[in-house]
Amino acid sequence: MRVTGAIQRDFAIADIDDRLYSAFIEHMGRAIYSGIYEPGHPEADANGFRQDVMRFVRELHIPAIRYPGGNFVSAYRWEDGIGPKDQRPVRLDLAWRSKETNQVGINEFAGWAKDAGIDMMLAVNLGSRGLEEARNFMEYVNHPSGTHWSDLRRSHGVEKPYDVSMWCLGNEMDGPWQIGHKEAKEYGRLADETAKALKGLTPGAELIVCGSSNDQMPTYPEWERVVLEECYDNVHYISLHKYFGNSSRDTLNFFGKVEETGRYIGAIAGVIDYVKAKRRSKHDVFICFDEWNVWYHRREEDSRNWRTWDWPEAPALLEEDYNFEDALFVACLLNEFIRRSDRVRIACIAQLVNVIAPIRAERGGPAWRQTIYWPYQLASLHGRGRALRVALDAPTYDCEVADDVSYLDVSAVHDRQAGTVTVFAVNRHLTEDAELDLALGGFDGEARVVEHQVMAGHDLRATNGPDRPDAIRPVAGSGLGLDGSRLRGRLPALSYSMIKLAV
Incomplete structure (x- = not known):
């Protein structure tokens, strides 16, 4: 399979916001308890946070993390997670039918995030x-002192405010499953009034209003239009969520869902432009794709289980075992976010540990990196700067979700x-290698390959695990070079490559 193309220095898409490589963690399943926090674990620090997990988190260089939810936040009392731990109430979490002990609250999580070098959203x-x-x-979190809530924070041992700038105005409020679900106009009005109040407290706050829970919702994309017409000039981002699966085991159709995501982003970008024009506004609103990942391996089983269990604490939930096929898909999706970085400024992989996550950790046992960890890490480490347009001439295929899907992404x-x-490249062809010929234009001097990492040669269903933590990971690549x-x-069939060039 021959593929030709070109990259030109001056044909830029946008300067990528580093927060494109952010993450999400929720009080759900074992994400917090026995995920990042497990007092008594051999790797736990004095505050109960697992340092084996922390090492993997730090290696991702995550810019920001969304917390505490998710569906969980729609019935959450943040006050339950402050003050002396032995006086905190145990609550029933209606979102995931489990008990919340509140042993990790805003101050504990803020300490963890600071230790990890991550900003809170x-x-x-x-x-x-x-x-x-x-x-x-917000007053508890951001105000310096001299008020009820700021002085309460200080009495809890946190003298300086956290100065959090990113605030999500609820979660998936379009979803009938959501506690406190609202109609679009009702939610838009509430979001607008809340945004005005929060901006009054923290003038530089970046406010994220709820868009559609996914692009299959019956209210999509009308939801976005109605909501934004109510609050456009007081918010900065609208959130999108989407999860992906391959229950039919049709690999090429699975990979084609990246094109479906591009249509989703493009549609909401169009809604934003429409509302901006209708309001004669100079204000810009961007997209915060703050929940995305592969989720299908255990989805049906978990859906049966969590609705019937008897309020356990930190039950195993949504603990996907990601395979090599999932890693290739995640790599393609990250490519799409880079290509759409003029509209998508923030994106959060959902979630970070145990729950549909790149990192897994056994209770009392080891932690390991899943297959999807690696493309996420390589994009985070090497995908910061200015996104360039790539003109590509490659063979294509048609599938259920899209036509003319390029075999090379x-x-x-x-x-x-x-x-x-x-250059981040995924060869989606099932059997054929790609013979790449990519011209570089507008760069001075000789270019050279300084690093090439590749993931290839694995069975699509192969996974990592506690007994094989490094079975699938990037290795040094070969067979690529500069000819002038x-x-x-050559890019192998079913492979992911990260090629860094000095220019």
Whole structure:
């Protein structure tokens, strides 16, 4: 399979917001308890946080993390998680039919995030609660001192405010399953009033309003239009969520769902532009794709289980075992976010540990990196800078979700300060290698390959696990080189490559 193409230095898409490589963690299943936090574990620090998990988290260089939910936040009382731990109430979490001990609250999580070098993106409860509770939460978190909530924080041993700038105005409020679900106009009005109050407390706050839970919702994309017409000038982002699966085991159709995601982003970008024009506004709203991942391996089983169990604490839930096929799909999806970085400024893999996550950790046992960890890490480490357009001529295929899907999926990022261009390429062909001929234009001097990492040669159903933690991971690649200003070489069938060039 022959593939030709070109990258030109001056044909840029956008400067990528580092927060494109953010994450999400929720009080759900074992994400928090026995995920990041497990007092008594051999690897736990003095505060109860697992350092084996922390090492993997730090290696991802995550810019921001969304917390505490998710569906969980729509009935959450943030006040339950502050003050002396032995006085915190145990609550029933209606979202996931389990007990919440509140042993990790905002102060514990903020300490963990600081230790990991990650900024917090906090969500407020606009389901069972509203504006007043959101305002109080922000005052506790962000106000220096001299008020009820700020002085209460100081009495809890946190003298300085956290200065959190990113705030989610609820979660999936379009979903009938959501506690406190609202109609679009009702939610848009509440979001607008809450946004005004929060901006009054923290003038530089970046506010994220709920878009559609997925692009199959019957209210999509009308939901976005109605909501934004109510609150457009007081918010900065609209959130999108989407999860992916391959229950039919049709690999090419699975990979084609990346094209479906591009249509989703494009549609909401169009809604944003429509509302901006209708309001004659100079204000820009961008997309925060703050929940995305593969989720299908245990979805049906978990759906049966959690609705019937008897309020356990931190039950095993949504603990997907990701395979090599999933890793290739995640790599393609990250490419799509890079290509759409003019509209998608923030994206959060959902979730970070145990629950549909790149990191898994056994209770009392080891932690390991799943297959999807690696493309996420390589994009986070090497995908920062300016996204460049890639003109590509490659064979295509048709599938159920899209036509003319390129067998080769490519994105490119120019780091002007470092003097590098990184090419991320996924060969989606089931059997044929790709003979790549990619021209580089507009760069001075000789280019050279300085790093090439590849994931290839694995069975699509192969996974990592506690007894084989490194079975699937990137290795040094070969067979690619510069011929003048052209990158040439072979990309194996069913492979992911990260090629960094000095330019």
